[in-house]
Amino acid sequence: MYPAEFDYHAPTALADALHLLQGHDGTVKVLAGGQSLLPLMKLRLADASTLVDIGRIAELRGIREDGDAVVIGATTTYRDILDSAVVGRRVPLLVDTVRQIGDMQVRSRGTIGGSLAHADPGGDLPATILAVDAQMTAAGSGGTRTIAARDFFTGMLTTSLNEGEVLTSVRLPALDQARTGSAYLKHRHPASGYAVVGVAAIVRLAADGTCQEARVGVTGAGSQAMRAGGVESALQGKALDDATLADAASHAAEGLDLLSDPYASAEFRGHLAQVLTRRALAAAVARARGGPGA
Amino acid sequence: MRQAIHVTVNGAEHGYEVEPRLLLVHFLRDVLGLTGTHIGCDTGQCGACTVLLDGRAVKSCMVLAVQADGAKISTVEGLATKGELHPIQQAFWEKHGLQCGFCTPGVMMATVCLLADNPTPTDEQIREQLEGNLCRCTGYQNIVAAVRTAGERMRASAAAPAGVPAQARAE
Numbered sequence: 001m002y003p004a005e006f007d008y009h010a011p012t013a014l015a016d017a018l019h020l021l022q023g024h025d026g027t028v029k030v031l032a033g034g035q036s037l038l039p040l041m042k043l044r045l046a047d048a049s050t051l052v053d054i055g056r057i058a059e060l061r062g063i064r065e066d067g068d069a070v071v072i073g074a075t076t077t078y079r080d081i082l083d084s085a086v087v088g089r090r091v092p093l094l095v096d097t098v099r100q101i102g103d104m105q106v107r108s109r110g111t112i113g114g115s116l117a118h119a120d121p122g123g124d125l126p127a128t129i130l131a132v133d134a135q136m137t138a139a140g141s142g143g144t145r146t147i148a149a150r151d152f153f154t155g156m157l158t159t160s161l162n163e164g165e166v167l168t169s170v171r172l173p174a175l176d177q178a179r180t181g182s183a184y185l186k187h188r189h190p191a192s193g194y195a196v197v198g199v200a201a202i203v204r205l206a207a208d209g210t211c212q213e214a215r216v217g218v219t220g221a222g223s224q225a226m227r228a229g230g231v232e233s234a235l236q237g238k239a240l241d242d243a244t245l246a247d248a249a250s251h252a253a254e255g256l257d258l259l260s261d262p263y264a265s266a267e268f269r270g271h272l273a274q275v276l277t278r279r280a281l282a283a284a285v286a287r288a289r290g291g292p293g294a
Numbered sequence: 295m296r297q298a299i300h301v302t303v304n305g306a307e308h309g310y311e312v313e314p315r316l317l318l319v320h321f322l323r324d325v326l327g328l329t330g331t332h333i334g335c336d337t338g339q340c341g342a343c344t345v346l347l348d349g350r351a352v353k354s355c356m357v358l359a360v361q362a363d364g365a366k367i368s369t370v371e372g373l374a375t376k377g378e379l380h381p382i383q384q385a386f387w388e389k390h391g392l393q394c395g396f397c398t399p400g401v402m403m404a405t406v407c408l409l410a411d412n413p414t415p416t417d418e419q420i421r422e423q424l425e426g427n428l429c430r431c432t433g434y435q436n437i438v439a440a441v442r443t444a445g446e447r448m449r450a451s452a453a454a455p456a457g458v459p460a461q462a463r464a465e
Binding site: 001003005007008034038042043079102104109193 | 320338344351353356423426
């Protein structure tokens with residue numbers, strides 16, 4: 001299978017990419033790692049008259065620490081993230097998530113920014129991006145702006161990026177504080193590897209062992225990833241025994257526009273959201289008790 | 295509009311003008327005639343088309359040839375040297391890590407990458423890293439045994455310490 005014909009540009013500077021995204025007739029798409037876009041173009045489910053490949057723009061790739069956060073360039077591959085000692089130490093939840101994405105070959109090419117901009121409802125990253133309260137930076141002809149994770153995903157395969165804008169980096173607040181634990185768990189589609197449901201949980205304990213803060217992101221279950229606010233508020237200030245976690249997790253599917261397909265009905269997805277939330281919370285609590293950032 | 299690309303494949307340099315929509319797997323098979331890289335599902339699932347791109351295993355049906363411009367590529371044809379099977383090929387033969395053989399080039403190239411990353415993988419790690427390679431004949435038992443054996447031999451052999459072909463090792 002071939003994609004339909006397109007013009008191809010591979011600029012080495014972001015400014016050139018932004019210029020190329022302006023003033024084209026027809027459909028212009030940004031190509032990063034291509035692990036979502038190219039299969040869709042081969043199946044003719046996506047088309048573009050022009051592809052702007054941002055994979056050769058050095059400033060968009062790389063991982064750096066910035067105070068209490070880790071900043072990851074949009075075209076940084078999953079493999080780069082897994083190889084990063086900084087990410088492993090400061091945002092272990094991201095490593096926990098990325099190692100469950102796709103397969104070894106997909107992780108060689110797939111990028112954090114490409115996945116987020118594609119916003120597949122079965123993508124793994126959105127749950128984690130939401131739970132850590134990441135901030136996206138986007139560049140356009142009018143300059144750069146920052147978008148909070150909560151405002152980034154706006155629907156199925158849809159984000160708040162504007163026409164002509166490029167996602168340039170993702171800023172993830174570090175999780176290596178005391179009494180903080182996290183976990184990402186998913187029910188993996190047996191054929192595609194996508195998350196039928198995926199849950200990212202972060203738990204911060206107060207000195208007395210009660211829940212100071214819990215943040216939970218759910219992906220796969222609905223048409224877009226969402227924070228599970230009902231779960232989070234049910235844990236606030238509570239002693240975190242099994243019954244409390246189970247009770248809180250029962251709120252996991254609230255407000256979700258549950259998807260349904262031949263593999264997993266809406267009812268099954270809602271159930272999975274609750275079960276995976278309970279398990280992810282239990283794992284996060286165990287790590288929070290075990291040590292910083294565990 | 296055709297675009298010029300320059301790539302190094304199994305140590306040999308090539309320059310061609312290609313259509314932007316040409317996939318790397320078609321470039322390897324149809325332009326260079328390296329038909330050892332197979333097209334299985336053509337949807338990014340099966341891994342039969344796995345090659346090394348700058349030392350990392352990729353599915354060449356999900357990469358444009360123009361994206362590989364400037365890269366070093368290794369295919370199954372580059373594994374054997376001077377008529378001697380690579381330890382991975384030898385192990386797949388001895389351990390019956392194949393039946394029909396269609397998936398085998400991709401599995402072996404993925405194995406090169408996984409053993410370069412981790413020369414002493416557990417069986418569980420081998421299965422995890424080969425998740426992107428589907429075999430419809432063997433049930434994977436013998437594939438895992440072959441990878442394990444290849445890893446043991448390559449550790450023991452000073453000739454190919456990391457098990458990466460010369461052109462990938464140069465990375």
